[in-house]
Every structure is written in structure tokens, then in C-alpha cells.
Amino acid sequence: MKILAINPGSTSTKIAVYEDEKPLLVRNIKHSVEELSAFAEVTDQFGFRKSLVLNELEKEGIPFQFDAIVGRGGLVKPIPGGVYEVNEAMRLDTLHAMRTHACNLGCLIADELASMLPGCRAFIADPGVVDEMDEIPHITGSPLMPRITIWHALNQRAIARRHAREHNTRYEDLNLVICHLGGGISIGAHDHGRAIDVNNALDGEGPFSPERAGTLPAGQLIDLCFSGRFTKDELKKRISGRAGLAAHLGTTDMIAIENAILAGDKKAELVVDAMIYQVAKSIGAAAVALYGKVDAILLTGGIARSEYLIPRLEKYISFLAPVYVYPGEDELEALALNALGALRGELPVAEYK
Numbered sequence: 001m002k003i004l005a006i007n008p009g010s011t012s013t014k015i016a017v018y019e020d021e022k023p024l025l026v027r028n029i030k031h032s033v034e035e036l037s038a039f040a041e042v043t044d045q046f047g048f049r050k051s052l053v054l055n056e057l058e059k060e061g062i063p064f065q066f067d068a069i070v071g072r073g074g075l076v077k078p079i080p081g082g083v084y085e086v087n088e089a090m091r092l093d094t095l096h097a098m099r100t101h102a103c104n105l106g107c108l109i110a111d112e113l114a115s116m117l118p119g120c121r122a123f124i125a126d127p128g129v130v131d132e133m134d135e136i137p138h139i140t141g142s143p144l145m146p147r148i149t150i151w152h153a154l155n156q157r158a159i160a161r162r163h164a165r166e167h168n169t170r171y172e173d174l175n176l177v178i179c180h181l182g183g184g185i186s187i188g189a190h191d192h193g194r195a196i197d198v199n200n201a202l203d204g205e206g207p208f209s210p211e212r213a214g215t216l217p218a219g220q221l222i223d224l225c226f227s228g229r230f231t232k233d234e235l236k237k238r239i240s241g242r243a244g245l246a247a248h249l250g251t252t253d254m255i256a257i258e259n260a261i262l263a264g265d266k267k268a269e270l271v272v273d274a275m276i277y278q279v280a281k282s283i284g285a286a287a288v289a290l291y292g293k294v295d296a297i298l299l300t301g302g303i304a305r306s307e308y309l310i311p312r313l314e315k316y317i318s319f320l321a322p323v324y325v326y327p328g329e330d331e332l333e334a335l336a337l338n339a340l341g342a343l344r345g346e347l348p349v350a351e352y353k
């Protein structure tokens, strides 16, 4: 079985080709803030990102023949985790998604490319809107604004399973705090295989990140909304897109920022140290959601490669539980294996309604 996996992220487009369990191609195409700011809306990037995928296949001499194409799921309605076949309801909800994010393109590109191949199926798996929280974590101080969660469900799960495998146990037998450090940062409290609390990494909750504002002072935000200084869309970009490190330092590139810090850039050092501080506090909060019974803290995502950030973060959190670092992500493999399991009938394929 041949599978094409497509993972559009906020700072990258990642693709992989699998023949059964074997990866034939894995690519991470990075995008700069300038490159993506040429597009007014994320949906405008559809043609650009689709062409990147097709060009990469052509460049590598990989024939455009697949049994399934699986994309990172978009920000549709909150749903249980698992594999979903792309259908019209999902396509429409993705086109009118509640939030703007590159992951919305995963389902749309997978669907479009699969429709070009007879018999090829289009799937998504564990999208960012997976919601397994009980009632209490949904409640905020305003009945008008219940919490929602948008997170790196696919990677947090994949890393949790990998950690469990490497420790001869099961994800379902562990209490884990998992922190995905990417363009957005999500921190999940996982209680025996269920994510009982995770921040909304996309728009205004949790630590700030390379391109997200995280939790903001609500009063000041309201004043800014009515200041006449920004349109609604411009303000939304100040929360997600041109926020966090991008707003403070003009880039989401942590490698460049680290180099600047090493070269003596004090502003970069201060801002990154503030981000580390906020991440550490959120990890502490997730540990509390698990009553402090934490078997391990797992750090993952692109920034988990950072030799500057990781030791400084560990200094804050290592008293809570043993810390394990899984740099990068297993999202492409998780997508491909979910699609393979669906094709083989080994995994149930859920219907999106």
C-alpha cells in the first residue's frame, strides 16, 4: 500500500511517502514569515502548498500513485480522536473552519489530490480539535466564553505511544504531561490515555510561542479592540500569526534567535526567557490537573531541539517528574500509520457529521 502524508504547519509543510510501514520519502519544507505574509488568508495558500507537494514528488521521481492520501486534520467541530475519511461535511466545515490555521489545508489538499486518482481514499487523523476534556476544564469565569482546546493532538499522542513503547508500558497506563513546542505551543495533561486538559494553542490561551500571543490581559485586549488602531483581522493576527516571537523579534526562526542570543542580543534573550517561564508555569498547571501524579514530562516539537531553551526549561520543571525530550515530531509517521490501519481494516474509520 502506498500512502502520501501531508502536514501543513504554521511554519512548514511536511510530507512523507510510505510503502506500508516503510518511509520512502520524508521532507520538511520550511516557510519564512515573509513568504507566508504574501497570502492574505491561510486558504489562499492552498495552491502554493499543493504545488510544493507535487513538485517534491516530481523532484524525487516518486510516481503520483497512492492508495490513500492523509492530511493533518483541520479545525472542524470538536470530535473524538481517531481516523476519519474526508467527506463533504468535513470539507465544508474545513472551508468555513472556526479558526484560521495551516492545518485546515491538510484535509483540503488530501481530498483534492485523492480525487485525481481512481480508488484513492482521503483521510485525516487526530486533528487539533480533538476534545476529551470533562465539563470542569471547559468552564471559565464567563458563561459567554467556555474554553475550547486546539492542540497538537496527533503528535502528543504519537510521542506518548513512543515513550510508552520505549519504557515497555502502555500510554493507557501512564500519567503524562506533554508539551509540544512548535509554531504554537500546547501542553496536555494525559490521564491514562485521555487528554483531560490542554490549552488552546492557537488563539489566546497558554504560553506565548514563536507565532502566538498566548493568554493576554483581557482588559487591555478589549481596549485595543476599540482603539480604532486595528481592524478585526489585523487584531486576530496579533494573537495568532504575527504574535509571540514574531511580534517581539520579527522572526519565528528559533535557530536564528538562538544565534542572536549567543552573539549578545539581550532583547532576544529576555523574550525567549519569558517564553520559557510561561511554558514552565503551564507545565506546572498541567501537573496540578493530574493531582501531581506525573510519571513523566515529555518535551517535543521543533523547539525541543533547542540547546538554549531545553536546559532552561528543565531547570524550572524537573522537580515535578522525570523529563524526556523527543525533538521534532512523529506526525507524518502517525498520519501514515493511521491511514494504513484504516486501509487494512485494522483501525475503525469514523464518519464526520
Ligand SMILES: Nc1ncnc2c1ncn2[C@@H]1O[C@H](COP(=O)(O)OP(=O)(O)O)[C@@H](O)[C@H]1O
Pocket (backbone or CB within 6 Å): 009, 010, 011, 012, 181, 182, 183, 184, 210, 252, 253, 254, 255, 258, 301, 302, 303, 304, 305, 306, 307, 328, 329
Ligand atoms: N535545531 C533547532 N533548534 C532550535 N529551534 C528549532 C530547531 N529546529 C527547528 N526549530 C524551531 O522549531 C519551530 C518549528 O517547530 P515545528 O514543530 O516544526 O512547528 P510547526 O509544525 O508549528 O511548523 C520553529 O520555531 C523552528 O525555528
Ligand SMILES: CCCC(=O)OP(=O)(O)O
Pocket (backbone or CB within 6 Å): 008, 009, 010, 011, 101, 103, 128, 150, 151, 152, 182, 183, 184, 185, 186, 201, 202
Ligand atoms: C492547530 C494545532 C495547534 C498548533 O498550534 O499547530 P502549529 O504549531 O503547527 O501551528
